[in-house]
Amino acid sequence: IPVFTTRPDTLHGATFLALAPEHPAAPLLAARSPRAAEVSAYVERAQRESRLDREAEGGRKDGVDTGVEALNPATGEKIPVWIANFVLPDYGTGAIMGVPAHDQRDFEFARAFGLPIRAVYRTEEGEHDPAQMTEAVPHGGFLYNSGEWDGTPNGPEAVRRAIDWIEAKGVGKGEIGYRLRDWLISRQRYWGTPIPAIHCERCGVVPVPDADLPVLLPEDVAFRGGEGNPLERSREFVDVACPRCGSPARRETDTMDTFVDSSWYYLRFLNPKDESRMVDPERASRWMPVDQYVGGIEHAILHLMYARFVCRVLKDLGLVDREEPFERLFNQGMITRLNPATGKVEKMSKSRGNTVSPDELIARYGADTVRVYTLFIGPPEKESEWSEEGVIGAYRFLHRVHDLCSGVMAIASERPAPSESGTLGGMTAASNGTPLHRLEHRTIQRVTEDADRFHFHTAVAALMEFQRAITEALDRGSEDPETLRRAAKTLLRLLHPVAPHLTEEWWERLGERRSLLDTAWPQHDPDMALAPRVTLVVQVNGKVRGKLDVERGAGEEEALALAREDAKVQAWVAGRTIQRAIYVPDRLINLVVQ
Structure with missing residues (x-):
């Protein structure tokens, strides 16, 4: 059964296989199961659950053991195949490998049904005891219980090594997956691009003729909260003649999601006053892609994905000559501020009323000061707390x-x-x-x-x-x-x-x-x-035990002598034999002792 996972490096920790109730193999497994009636009844019941309940963090994890077993290709062990409500049909292949030691949903499911838990990541402090675990642990430290992958540090290297092994064994392949779904772009509000369509009782939905574009928002609207879309109350906007038969008709009052506009606004910067076309292909070819995009991480699965999709559509239409709109992306972190009333550090936002006025700061300290502090406040990709000091x-x-x-x-x-x-x-x-x-x-x-x-x-x-x-x-x-x-x-x-x-x-x-x-x-x-002196890290059997200030370019003998004389290092080598020293000039010396 093909499964999709973002963490192939945890394959040795997979102790069960779980399918969505909607998975195509579910009926077949039910038919082959020694508990066919029970499995079929569960599948039918689980499919009636709301998607929100099934997706909710901390929600009830439910499932049924099909009685069928699968083979873990990494361990060679047989693992049970379950059908579970928390597995969704449109995520990956609709089937997951359960790694309860390192995934919270898998952990809750395993605890509920008494399934085995095998940790495959450990830290320098030690291994994780499944019997003592109260929740899944993050993928930190380095791999163990993983055969030839043991010792590989957490991160891209571990994932890459796992994919290489999986592909070499012919049991899978590396692939990028997108959780794309249909995009509902209509909104029942005034602020948005009008959808150029007219509803006629005789002709149905009729597109607005090109000669009548663009459709402009009316100005005779009354904004009254809680009374629905204000465009529906504008007779000037709503009442039109059908462009096909001339009969009285009704203009579409839904507007487009503003994400539609932000999906191609960067192209409009190239020819903002050109009213004859949306994109100038020659200018787009010269200036695109955007060299550097700076935006919040909250846009990664919305605006930025939409923009990439729309750029591909425009390429298919011959309006641009490239598929990707942005060369590089940088996600900045949030700015927070202490709320004196609550004593809590909160995200700075207009809705919370805890923003800082740049005008007031500039008037008091000058624009240069505000610029310096804004850049100095902390790593731009991390959350930083605003401070008057x-x-x-x-x-x-x-x-x-x-x-x-x-x-x-x-x-x-x-x-x-x-x-x-x-x-x-x-x-x-x-x-x-x-x-x-x-x-x-x-x-x-x-x-x-x-x-x-x-x-x-x-x-x-x-x-x-x-x-x-x-x-x-x-x-x-x-x-x-x-x-x-x-x-x-x-x-x-x-x-x-x-x-x-x-x-x-x-x-x-x-x-x-x-x-x-x-x-x-x-x-x-x-x-x-180059600094005339450098800090030389001293390791004993691979662990940092001291640091030395030495002249740049110091030789191995000099570095070894200084390391032997260091009091902190002596505590780890006293009474032991230094078998050899591994020296990286100007960086570190590792003493292998026994």
Whole structure:
């Protein structure tokens, strides 16, 4: 029986097979079952249950043992075949492999009917005892009880290894499945695209002629809550003549789901004033696909799926020349805020009344501060809590940048500043290779790489660190004026996308005539960006037992000697024999002891 699973890596943990009551094989299994009457009665009863009840989390898990057995291809063991109400006919193949140790629905079903539970994932803390489990455990740690897959860490590697094995054995294949269903696009509300159809008693449903398109929403509507679709009360809109026979007819009052509009709006940006066609194929060919799409994860199975589907339809119609509308997708996390009344941290939203006014923040702290804090608040893909103290911290940082630039300008030499370019050439001999010079190159590298990865919070953190280093060098007088001015200008160039107003102002004050917008992004020297010292991780039999601060490029003998001398490491190797050392320069040394 073909089954679909998103976790083939848990195949060794499958202890039963479950089919939807609507599965085509259900009648056949009922006929072959030693309990044919019982199975048939259950199938009939389960099909009458509402879909909502069957899909509900925590709902009653029910089923019947068919008395038929299947063979688990990974373990070679026979497992019972059940028909269960929580298995849906349109999910995958309508049949699932039950892995109760690592799936909550399977766990509840197994506990209800006394089915075996076999864990196949464990953590470093130990294995999971099925007898002591009160709920399914997540797929964490690494595989065990899984034959040749043992030791494989949780994640894409485990899934890929399982698929490779399954395909090599000829018992299945890797496949991408979509939970697509019919899309009901009609809505009984005013705000939406009118459906261009007219209902005639003689002719039936008649499309609005092309010459009469687009159908515009009327303005003589009265919005009264709880009284249905306001379009139905607009006689100007509803009462029309049939375009086919001329008889009195009625315009369709349902409007399209606004998801229909958002499924192709990105294409309309290319020719927004063209009233003769929806898409300009030439412009679409030149500009599509969208390079980067940023949106909430809640759109992944709605708007984004619809947009991909519509793009394929438009390709079939010859309006675009590609199937995929978006090149890259980034899902940002939610912003939360503490509710003083309840003491709870809640999602920030207009409906909750806990939003922050950008206008008020800008009036108090400036636009640059708001931009810096918004990017610094945390990993953009994670949930982050809004904090007024954080805004003040960003404000203080920009003040420190201002004070730094003021100090650099005060001590700068009278000689003209060298012309700015994309590289950091023109360094004075004294500055070349100084700690500040090296940090400058490392900061360029970090900010550039972090920005490319959308890690804006760590990019801002690197700029804060760089600002502190320049300020300390200025206060100590440890660098010549030209080196300080060069470093300050690099700071301004890197900070400019985040805080354009302050940086543009100081860029000009420090002697530059061209706008920062017209200045090339700085480039780092890979050799200069290397830190002179690195943190070397020390492992004993594969587990981290210490960390060492060593010079970059230290040899294996030196690293081994330092590891032996470390007090934390000594506690794990004392009285034991170091059989060999595995050394990865500048990264780690693993001591294999016995």
